[in-house]
Amino acid sequence: MTITPIAKDSAKENLKETRAGFGQGIYEFAKKNPKAVLLTADLAGSMRIKKYLAEFSERFFNCGVAEANMIGVAAGMTIGGRIPFTTTFANFSTGRVYDQIRQSVAYSDKNVKICASHAGLSLGEDGATHQILEDMGMMRMLPHMTVVVPCDYTQTRLATLAVGDMKGPVYLRFGRPKMPDFTLEDQNFEIGKAQLLREGSDVSIIACGHMVWMAIEAADELAGRGISAEVINMHTIKPLDEEAIVKSLQKTGCVVTAEEHQRNGGLGDAVAQVCARHLPSPQEFVAVDDSFGESGPPADLLAKYGLDRAHIVAASESVIKRKGV
Amino acid sequence: MRTTAELKEVATQIRRDVIRMVHGAKCGHPGGAMGCADYLSALFFRVMDHNPDFEMDGIEEDIFFLSNGHICAGLYSALARSGYFPVEELGTFRQLNTRLQGHPATEEGLPGIRIATGSLGQGLSVAVGAALTKKLNGDDHIVYSLHGDGELQEGQNWEAFMFAAHHKVDNIIAAIDWNECQIDGTTQDVMDLGDLEAKVASFGWEVITLDGNVMEEVLDTLTAAKALVGKGKPIALLMRTKMAAGVDFMSGKYQWHGKAPNDEQAEQALAQLEPTLGDY
Numbered sequence: 001m002t003i004t005p006i007a008k009d010s011a012k013e014n015l016k017e018t019r020a021g022f023g024q025g026i027y028e029f030a031k032k033n034p035k036a037v038l039l040t041a042d043l044a045g046s047m048r049i050k051k052y053l054a055e056f057s058e059r060f061f062n063c064g065v066a067e068a069n070m071i072g073v074a075a076g077m078t079i080g081g082r083i084p085f086t087t088t089f090a091n092f093s094t095g096r097v098y099d100q101i102r103q104s105v106a107y108s109d110k111n112v113k114i115c116a117s118h119a120g121l122s123l124g125e126d127g128a129t130h131q132i133l134e135d136m137g138m139m140r141m142l143p144h145m146t147v148v149v150p151c152d153y154t155q156t157r158l159a160t161l162a163v164g165d166m167k168g169p170v171y172l173r174f175g176r177p178k179m180p181d182f183t184l185e186d187q188n189f190e191i192g193k194a195q196l197l198r199e200g201s202d203v204s205i206i207a208c209g210h211m212v213w214m215a216i217e218a219a220d221e222l223a224g225r226g227i228s229a230e231v232i233n234m235h236t237i238k239p240l241d242e243e244a245i246v247k248s249l250q251k252t253g254c255v256v257t258a259e260e261h262q263r264n265g266g267l268g269d270a271v272a273q274v275c276a277r278h279l280p281s282p283q284e285f286v287a288v289d290d291s292f293g294e295s296g297p298p299a300d301l302l303a304k305y306g307l308d309r310a311h312i313v314a315a316s317e318s319v320i321k322r323k324g325v
Numbered sequence: 326m327r328t329t330a331e332l333k334e335v336a337t338q339i340r341r342d343v344i345r346m347v348h349g350a351k352c353g354h355p356g357g358a359m360g361c362a363d364y365l366s367a368l369f370f371r372v373m374d375h376n377p378d379f380e381m382d383g384i385e386e387d388i389f390f391l392s393n394g395h396i397c398a399g400l401y402s403a404l405a406r407s408g409y410f411p412v413e414e415l416g417t418f419r420q421l422n423t424r425l426q427g428h429p430a431t432e433e434g435l436p437g438i439r440i441a442t443g444s445l446g447q448g449l450s451v452a453v454g455a456a457l458t459k460k461l462n463g464d465d466h467i468v469y470s471l472h473g474d475g476e477l478q479e480g481q482n483w484e485a486f487m488f489a490a491h492h493k494v495d496n497i498i499a500a501i502d503w504n505e506c507q508i509d510g511t512t513q514d515v516m517d518l519g520d521l522e523a524k525v526a527s528f529g530w531e532v533i534t535l536d537g538n539v540m541e542e543v544l545d546t547l548t549a550a551k552a553l554v555g556k557g558k559p560i561a562l563l564m565r566t567k568m569a570a571g572v573d574f575m576s577g578k579y580q581w582h583g584k585a586p587n588d589e590q591a592e593q594a595l596a597q598l599e600p601t602l603g604d605y
Contacts, residue, residue: 037461061457061492069450069484076390076454079439080382080462084454099444100481104451108431108441 004187004195011180016153018174019117023048025160030056039074041067041088067092068100074112075104084112090119091132105169106142113163118176120260122298131293137265139171140238146170147237151212153181158189177298180213192236194244200230203316204248207258208234208267215258218312245274254282254319258312263287282322284315327370333540334601336366340571341598342402348591350419356581358399360504360566365403367543377408379436387466392448393473394428401425404437412605446479453489456497470499475507478516489559490529498550500562506579530561537564572597
């Protein structure tokens with residue numbers, strides 16, 4: 001696996017919302033593909049889709065606060081060749097409409113792109129009612145469903161274009177806050193292909209979404225302590241790049257997974273399955289430990305619930321000690 | 326074009342197929358399927374401009390969605406009898422490895438099925454979405470859909486009613502099988518639908534009420550409904566039917582929502598239903 005270069009040094013000054021990457025991506029996709037249509041459920045303002053609305057209003061449908069109907073309408077719109085993107089908060093994109101997605105989209109194998117913003121704790125002050133931490137698990141359990149969790153603005157933009165180009169149902173998950181934008185325009189983003197961001201030999205850190213940046217920072221800190229950490233951006237949760245996981249573990253012998261999600265059902269579970277089947281290895285999970293979130297500023301919440309650089313560092317040191325025990 | 330008398334014969338054969346399929350599987354939902362046999366006959370054998378050489382996208386043809394998926398035995402019969410797949414396949418209903426699933430699905434590739442239904446209340450949204458795509462595509466064909474009345478207890482229907490009126494989806498004709506029966510009892514006892522005509526009309530739909538078990542009335546109503554297409558409002562047909570219509574001891578009884586007849590009952594029922602097109 002070749003290393004995917006990133007713009008690490010400038011990233012801290014270059015903060016952008018991943019949701020804005022979706023807004024730009026859907027605009028570009030609609031421009032090149034006249035079959036694209038966009039639906040939302042009374043959250044057009046939060047989805048950063050102003051450019052799309054200005055140019056493609058005839059291909060935009062506000063469904064009001066009625067997400068179940070939105071998913072069904074989107075499924076129906078595929079019949080006749082349209083490519084519907086639905087967009088609202090991740091909570092209302094998944095848990096609220098699980099049965100609609102299951103029957104009308106996944107089981108019916110419809111070409112619907114469920115684009116979900118404000119995922120995880122980093123939604124912040126609105127609190128636990130809105131901070132979904134179970135969505136990746138729900139979506140990756142569904143047959144036919146592809147699950148993509150890009151890590152920054154640029155990757156979310158590219159992921160939006162990529163999911164539009166592929167056929168089949170997709171769950172695309174991104175977030176609310178401004179985060180370092182560190183991936184490059186020409187990163188060769190490919191659904192189902194993990195990105196190796198940093199080579200290492202002592203521990204593999206496999207992360208998705210906002211946690212990828214924290215994994216990079218954690219690897220820097222670990223290097224200062226004499227630990228060589230490999231960092232993998234697992235932007236596609238399903239289909240999972242098993243080969244990349246096995247290759248990395250053959251080198252490092254242990255793994256830390258990091259995600260803004262419940263420990264149950266998310267990226268860590270998916271990686272653990274690969275370990276169990278192919279290469280049993282010690283694993284630590286940086287994830288929410290079977291609890292709901294709460295209100296607060298995003299950074300404070302992530303720290304309180306153990307989803308930050310410090311916790312990835314601690315998990316890495318801990319998992320290395322378990323090797324060969 | 327089939328004569329009205331021939332359409333009645335088709336409806337009788339659909340009822341007969343339903344009894345045989347459900348009896349053969351020893352389970353299933355005969356009541357609604359028999360109640361809607363006249364409507365399915367009218368749609369598939371005269372009214373719809375449709376293509377039995379099935380293509381999922383249904384471009385430049387009328388398309389049909391069954392939202393109350395449990396009555397699929399009736400739909401499967403109508404599809405097979407109108408050429409979508411061999412009628413012999415009706416005998417595989419609900420068996421292992423069949424394309425004729427207990428509730429309609431696309432997974433096995435059965436021609437004529439465009440969406441999975443069974444978990445209730447989702448079909449109207451899908452049909453409205455497909456109708457919207459037809460409008461965007463400049464395709465002036467019609468989307469027909471069929472729904473149970475008990476199914477209207479699912480809130481998603483009312484979201485879809487609102488959406489269709491708001492976005493002026495005026496190329497859909499959605500029929501409600503208003504038989505006032507659901508699995509646990511009458512709709513009045515389980516969850517009263519109240520003044521359904523006023524409710525649907527107040528959501529911005531054109532509403533026509535009809536007797537769905539009188540072929541002439543079904544045909545006249547569909548002609549009237551088609552004349553309303555393209556006039557700015559979605560169209561709902563509130564179709565008064567009898568559950569399990571066509572067999573005297575079953576007709577009008579909610580108990581036949583989801584129960585197979587035993588050997589004796591099947592024999593009795595089939596004695597009342599001529600094999601007008603020949604059995605599969």
